[in-house]
Amino acid sequence: MRYMMIMQAPESMALGQADAPVDATEAFEMMGRFNTALVEAGVLLAAEGLAPSAEGFEITRNSEAAEVPIVTDGPFTEAKELVAGFWIIDVASRAEAEQWARQCPIGPGVRLEVRRVPDMREFEDIAPAGVLDAEASLRARVAERAARYGQQD
Template sequence: MSRYMLIMRSTPAAEEFVAENIDFTEIIAAMGRYNEELIKAGVLLAGEGLTPPEEGFVVDFDADPPVVTDGPYTEAKELFNGFWILDVSSKEEAKQWARKCPLGPGVKLEVRRVSEIDEFPQDNEWVQREIQWKADMAEKLAADARKAAGR
């Protein structure tokens, strides 16, 4: 299995069109149906929508120290609006799921494979630390789930 990230991007014009012409409950319903299909297929690992750019900021590393600029970003041609992370059998399966996403004109879905830890040098100290961090996080999540379930 391979993990793929589907990155939802749209233009400010597309955002404005949707806000003025499409009922938000319709958007939520379409996304809900899509997410449910991903869950039932057992491929959805994560997925979230993002707040508007007015609530965010950009860190520009062209300067030293890096410059932080609060949103909105007047130079933005595309807005990163949300993402899904899928665990699928192949790039082709990722393409099939991406094509089903209920998005409209002015929106693009960039799909990228998530690197796996075993693709990096296993004798590297930082790779070993990341492996341990992930094991610790999995243990913590399991403990939190047991606690929430009252065990």
């Protein structure tokens, strides 16, 4: 079973800021140890930290009839918590996902949301076969590209 662990934190807690509640060096070392444990256990599929929302943007539509999406640059001040990073893990059960999530070195004010990533087979009864076949083909292409990318390192 795949699970996504989504770290949410107020942007005011961003590492490297003078008033950040956690020392950046200590936070990186703790996260490095956690990531190493995930890799050594063979459960980590992907993990990334994300840049502050000031460097991002969001796309919205005013209505279903609107033809042109609206682009709004960050920062997203209306949000109380923003996604700071994520992990995707492959584990045997929800309980194992919970065990890993409990080990994540999050500090006060940080929230770790854990959500199961459904397998494509779960959509066989509701999605048209052609759509599932096309999705399988796309995923194969992505895996091939990821394998090539890994060889370039």
